[in-house]
Amino acid sequence: MSATTSPLPRTGSRPGGRSARIRAAVHRAVEELLADETGELLTIPVVAARAGVHATTVYRRWGSVGELLTDVATSRFSGDIVVPDTGSLREDLERYASDLAKDLNDPDTLPLVRATIGTAGEQGASACTRERRQQLQAILEREQTRGHQTPTVERVMDAVLAPLYYRAVFTDQALTPEWARTLVSHLLPD
């Protein structure tokens, strides 16, 4: 259980190499099994069978379901949203919030978030949102470079990010782009 070592092998990490192919297949298997929502429990043998690899391989590369889910979540929530750059803070945030709402509405996303939180605890939870914080930070810093005042990142997270994730995880309400933009207008009045 070496939490610091990457599940990426030091060698064999060429884009189309065998290791990379296995990694992709396992990731896809996890997402499919979670999306299937058959209530079937997510175990390493099940994932391995679905991915067409041997369970041993998954045990050795990832160690546990928790670490596997953390890895899948990290990939899934990295680089999936392009941070908008419209020149206006309000516009940037509105587009970002509405993109995020669309992303969280993807039927594959929610089960992954829930499973990762439940199985991988702190590690998993931060894997789902670490990049979001950085993206908001980037939007704010650009606005500051333009010489304008901005709310703190914490404030934006409370006002925009939190409601999006809360609704997705805890309720069955739909995350509409209109509502997402409303969150921004409450944060930036007038």
Next chain:
Amino acid sequence: MSATTSPLPRTGSRPGGRSARIRAAVHRAVEELLADETGELLTIPVVAARAGVHATTVYRRWGSVGELLTDVATSRFSGDIVVPDTGSLREDLERYASDLAKDLNDPDTLPLVRATIGTAGEQGASACTRERRQQLQAILEREQTRGHQTPTVERVMDAVLAPLYYRAVFTDQALTPEWARTLVSHLLPD
């Protein structure tokens, strides 16, 4: 897997009866195992052993870990917070938010929320927050009875409830009462 039948037995449900004692012991075992944070996976045999009952009993009364967690979460998050009634909406919300922050800071609470979400999905998630919505609704309705305008429940959930749960579940930031009150002051400016 009868999702509608209550895990409470029809007979033997007297306060101090054996069924009630077993139920309490199982609930306590779940919370302790989650709080222990040994990374040990939560299975029915493990819970049963800790509670001093036979696994068969747990299988028959709850059926699965998911339903068990949903039941525990429902108990845990029902009647645990006294809805304040100060005569002022702002004061009510501030106390409520600060009480909720304290509740979510309890080391036993967070693992229960995470595990329930991860294992029991939609069912589990709503078990963690259903009562919160009703409590906020009650606070708002009292203010309306006094003849005052109030935000919608959805707005209060977005502005107060969501940040509290988001911070608890997704970050490692502490939930201070001061910050919780700040959320209310952003919702009710002037």
Next chain:
DNA sequence: TTTAAAAGGCAATGATCAGTGCGATACTGA
């Protein structure tokens, strides 16, 4: 091309899990 290291496939093992009859015990209502 050759060679050493890394990763994956395979088979086998002990441990744990989910689920099932059956008899004993505890509870409810008459």
Next chain:
DNA sequence: TCAGTATCGCACTGATCATTGCCTTTTAAA
């Protein structure tokens, strides 16, 4: 008190899981 019913403990069973040693294949560098 007493009968009927529900719940629980107990002893199994088959299935699945986590893990290991050994060998083959792939990979990266000489």
